[in-house]
Amino acid sequence: MTSNLDEFDRKILTELQRNADLPLETLGQRIGLSRNACWRRIRSLEAAGVIRARVALLDPARIGLPLTVFMQIRAALHDADWLDKFARATRALPEVQGVYRMSGDLDYLIRAQVADMADYDRLYQTLIARVPMGDVSASFVMEEIKHSTELPLSRA
Structure with a gap:
């Protein structure tokens, strides 16, 4: 697509990446299409899987989850059952919040949102109890300089 x-x-x-609640009238005025034309295009983009979901983005600190952690994982095994x-x-x-299979020295990168170090330790203990790990290390975000969910569409 x-x-x-x-x-x-x-x-x-x-526009929808910035505000998915934007009324169709307003959306149409901003981009130069009728309300109905916008609605049809949005439905088509949803049907094609371009729009996967419309969600509310929460402030982690305001709901008691201020600590972002990146866990670097080395797999204990490299087989389909372990994966x-x-x-x-x-x-x-x-x-x-995210799990990524990586190239390079580590096998997987996990992004998680937790309340504090004790909450991270609980997450760590839970994970290693469920899956044997080769190595796990973690880095904690001290300052978030940029975080965006908006994809650059000028190149699409």
């Missing part, structure tokens, strides 16, 4: 995005689609997606167990375990932990 990305190769089929026209300028109106890009404008719609840019399946690891994937199931990380998907089941709500603190885990």
